[in-house]
Amino acid sequence: MRLSRYGYLIREGFRSIFTHGFMSFASVTIIMACLIIMGSVSLLSVNIDALIKDLEDENEIVVFVDEEIKDTADAAALQGSIEAVPNVASVQFVSRDDAMDRFMNQYDEDFGVGIDSDVFRHRFVIQLADIALMSSTKAELEAVPGVAKVNAHLEYASFFVTVRNIVSVVSLVLIVILVFVSVFIMSNTIKLATFGRREEIAIMKMVGASNGFIRLPFVVEGLVLGILGGGLAFVAEWGLYSLVSSRLVSGLAGSFISVVSFGTVAMPVFIVYMATGILVGAFGGVNAIRNYLKV
Amino acid sequence: MVHMKNVRKVYESSNTLALDGIDLTIEDGEFVFLVGPSGSGKTTIMKLITGEIRPTSGEIIVNDFDMSKIKRRKLPKMRRTLGVIFQDYRLIENMNVYDNVAFAMRVVGAANKDIKKRVPYILELVGLEGREKRLPNELSGGEQQRVAIARALVNNPRMIVADEPTGNLDPVRSLELMLLFEKINEMGTTVMVVTHEKELVNAFSKRVITIDGGSLISDGMDGYYSYEIE
Numbered sequence: 235m236r237l238s239r240y241g242y243l244i245r246e247g248f249r250s251i252f253t254h255g256f257m258s259f260a261s262v263t264i265i266m267a268c269l270i271i272m273g274s275v276s277l278l279s280v281n282i283d284a285l286i287k288d289l290e291d292e293n294e295i296v297v298f299v300d301e302e303i304k305d306t307a308d309a310a311a312l313q314g315s316i317e318a319v320p321n322v323a324s325v326q327f328v329s330r331d332d333a334m335d336r337f338m339n340q341y342d343e344d345f346g347v348g349i350d351s352d353v354f355r356h357r358f359v360i361q362l363a364d365i366a367l368m369s370s371t372k373a374e375l376e377a378v379p380g381v382a383k384v385n386a387h388l389e390y391a392s393f394f395v396t397v398r399n400i401v402s403v404v405s406l407v408l409i410v411i412l413v414f415v416s417v418f419i420m421s422n423t424i425k426l427a428t429f430g431r432r433e434e435i436a437i438m439k440m441v442g443a444s445n446g447f448i449r450l451p452f453v454v455e456g457l458v459l460g461i462l463g464g465g466l467a468f469v470a471e472w473g474l475y476s477l478v479s480s481r482l483v484s485g486l487a488g489s490f491i492s493v494v495s496f497g498t499v500a501m502p503v504f505i506v507y508m509a510t511g512i513l514v515g516a517f518g519g520v521n522a523i524r525n526y527l528k529v
Numbered sequence: 530m531v532h533m534k535n536v537r538k539v540y541e542s543s544n545t546l547a548l549d550g551i552d553l554t555i556e557d558g559e560f561v562f563l564v565g566p567s568g569s570g571k572t573t574i575m576k577l578i579t580g581e582i583r584p585t586s587g588e589i590i591v592n593d594f595d596m597s598k599i600k601r602r603k604l605p606k607m608r609r610t611l612g613v614i615f616q617d618y619r620l621i622e623n624m625n626v627y628d629n630v631a632f633a634m635r636v637v638g639a640a641n642k643d644i645k646k647r648v649p650y651i652l653e654l655v656g657l658e659g660r661e662k663r664l665p666n667e668l669s670g671g672e673q674q675r676v677a678i679a680r681a682l683v684n685n686p687r688m689i690v691a692d693e694p695t696g697n698l699d700p701v702r703s704l705e706l707m708l709l710f711e712k713i714n715e716m717g718t719t720v721m722v723v724t725h726e727k728e729l730v731n732a733f734s735k736r737v738i739t740i741d742g743g744s745l746i747s748d749g750m751d752g753y754y755s756y757e758i759e
Contacts (some may be wrong), residue, residue, distance in 0.1 A: 242635055253623045437619050440579065441680065442609035443636040444602075 243447065247454025257430070258459055264423040265463025265514060266470065268416030269507050273471045275412060277499065279405030284494050286398045290365045293390050297375050299356040300382040306330075309356035312380045316358055319378065321371045323363040330354040355382065366395045416510075421518040428452065428522040435526040445527045452519040460515020464507040471503060472496055530719070531555040531578060531688070536587035538573050538743075547573040549743040550587070555721060557687065560714040562730045563723045565740035571723045574740065575692050578721075579613055580604045592687050609637050612681025612689045612718075616696035618673040620665040620680075626652065627661040630679045637684055647683060655679045655709060671702035678709060688719040695726060703729055 251258045297316060299309045306329045317325050328336070333354040362371055368391040375384045428435075438448050479493040496503075531554065538548040548570045555561050565571050576582045578591050580599060589596040592610040599607060620629050627648055634644045652658055655675040665673055674694060681689055691710065695703035707722075707729060714720040724730060730737060739746040 433619065434621050437621060438636065439605075440608065440613050440619070441633040441636050442605045442607075442611075442684075444605045447605075447636060 240450075243450040244454050247451040248458065250451055250455050251458060254431070257426070258455075260426075261423050261459045261515075262463045262466065264419055265460060265511055266467040268412075268419055269464060269467035269510060270471055270474070272409065272412045272416055272510075273467065273503060273507065274474070275405065275408050277471075277475060277494075277503070279401065279409070280499060281494050282401050282405070283398065285492075286394060286401065288492065290391075290394050290398075291361055293365060293387060293394065295360040295362065295368070295372065295375070296385040297358040297360060297378075297381055298383040298385070299358070300380050301355060303356065303380055306356065309380075312378070313358065315378050315380070316360065316375065319371060319374045321363050321367045322360055322375075324361045326359045328357045328359055330356050333357060365391045417514060421514065421521060425518075425522040428519070428526075431523075432526045435523060439527070448527060449520055449523065452523050453516050456515035456517075456519025457512060458515070460511035460513070460518075461508065462511075463515070464509075464511025467511070468504050468507045471507070472500070530557050530590070530592060531721070532588070532590040533574075533577075534588040536577065536589055537585045538570075538577065538582070539585045547743050548577075548584075551740075551743075551745055553738065553745065553748070555688075555719060557719055558714075558717060560711065560720045560733075560735045561722070562733075562735055562737045563721060563740065564725055564730060564737055565746075566725065569740045570743045571725075571740055572692065573743075575690060575723055578690055579611060580607060605636075609684055610687045612678075612684070612686040614674070614677050614681050614689065614691040614694050616693035618665070618670075618677045618697075620673060620676055622665055625662050625664055626657060626668070626676050626679075629665070629676055630683050633680045633683050639684075648679075651679045651683045654682070669702075670697050671705065674698065674702075674706060675709070678706075678713075682713065682718075686718065688721065689713060691720070691722045693724055694722065695724065695729060700728070704732065707733060 299312060303309050303312075309329070310327045313325055313327055316322060330352070331354075333356075334349070337354070338349075360375070362368060368386055369388055372384050372386045372388070375381060435448055475496050479496070482493055533551050533553040536548055536551040536553075537546070539546050551570075551574070553574075563571055563574060573582070577584055577589055577596060580591075580596055584597050587597070591607065594603070594607040594610075596607075621632065624632060630651060631644045631648050634647065639647075649658070649661075652661065655678050657672065657675050657679060660668065660672065665676065668676065674697075678689075678691075678694075681691075689710070694710075695706055698706065703726065710720050710722060711733065736749065738748050
């Protein structure tokens with residue numbers, strides 16, 4: 235195919251967007267709407283996941299050092315062995331003096347009169363990489379020489395793991411359903427848009443146009459509409475998300491939940507929106523005219 | 530050139546026998562009327578020639594292409610040897626006269642300079658000079674059909690196939706159009722006109738092929754309507 239012919243077909247694709255203005259508008263709007271619904275559910279799921287992760291992080295394990303190890307430096311030296319245990323994400327050493335200070339801070343000044351720091355043990359406050367493995371990590375920590383006792387709230391851990399799993403499954407199912415529904419709606423809109431042009435395609439076939447010649451303007455048109463739909467959906471999602479999250483943070487909910495900033499998820503959202511827009515636009519266009527090419 | 534040998538066509542969806550053993554040859558440079566009542570099989574013959582459908586059995590050669598065996602990807606090449614004209618013109622509504630004609634040249638990959646030279650010449654040939662910028666809905670029926678003829682002619686096809694081209698036109702415009710077809714035929718292009726307009730056929734001394742009930746009833750070279758249509 236000559237280069238000038240490609241130029242003509244690409245121009246035709248762009249021209250067609252304007253000559254079939256209403257259907258182009260409908261296609262872009264549907265692509266946008268589907269992506270925003272899909273994206274909003276995904277972002278809600280990301281936020282719920284982050285919230286659960288925050289709560290999990292607050293569920294610490296406390297490792298008490300054997301009372302035989304009195305010296306602070308000796309106790310602190312155990313940090314290396316504890317850090318070597320798999321699934322340990324962070325370790326913070328708390329000396330018996332620090333432990334007493336923390337304890338005293340929670341009560342009146344008079345309450346601590348006469349209590350000696352020897353009552354408290356040196357300890358390590360640990361956060362885990364995966365809370366689901368808390369039970370096995372606890373056992374491994376208990377096996378570290380110099381460790382007297384490990385305090386871990388296994389029941390909380392299993393609760394969080396269950397909640398996280400349910401949220402993951404529910405959001406995954408929801409997203410998969412939405413993807414199918416969206417692709418179905420989007421491809422049907424494009425089919426509807428091309429239905430009115432079946433006569434035009436029949437004429438092209440009758441004057442001897444090859445399938446490639448007929449397809450290319452539809453691919454260009456679908457691609458442009460898809461990019462437009464994906465881009466506009468991204469901008470709209472950005473605005474919508476920022477609005478809702480700022481309302482949440484400034485409102486009552488902001489005191490107990492934190493919202494994932496759009497900046498941290500912007501790139502993946504942009505890539506997914508554009509990729510979906512391009513795929514649905516281009517393949518939707520080709521798929522929609524497939525039947526009309528069989529003449 | 531069209532050569533049909535013992536062609537049968539059965540529409541499987543309705544189990545209808547549309548053509549029953551047609552033998553027919555149209556030589557290069559001929560002018561032929563294909564006539565017959567509604568449902569006689571005229572349109573089926575036309576669709577077989579343009580490759581829209583395939584025969585159930587028999588042999589069809591159109592401009593050296595074997596239509597019973599032709600591969601789908603070869604169809605565009607075959608169609609470029611034909612110029613097809615329909616009763617309802619089938620113009621692209623959002624393209625002006627010039628673009629509707631130029632479009633057929635673009636399909637075959639013609640260079641822009643050739644398009645700029647050829648399209649005005651063909652529009653002049655069919656009497657549409659000065660109408661280049663008009664959209665189809667701004668033209669009369671006769672003018673629209675002339676655009677369709679210009680489109681069919683622009684790639685210099687070996688054969689023009691016209692399906693009821695005067696069906697939407699008054700008698701004067703119909704006659705003008707037939708004279709145009711005669712002019713095109715005199716320039717060397719084979720012309721096949723599918724019609725059921727008795728007076729129009731009788732106004733020309735041309736070969737008339739008559740079909741009824743899927744069979745060839747008569748094939749006369751004497752130029753008059755040899756079969757009375759009910």
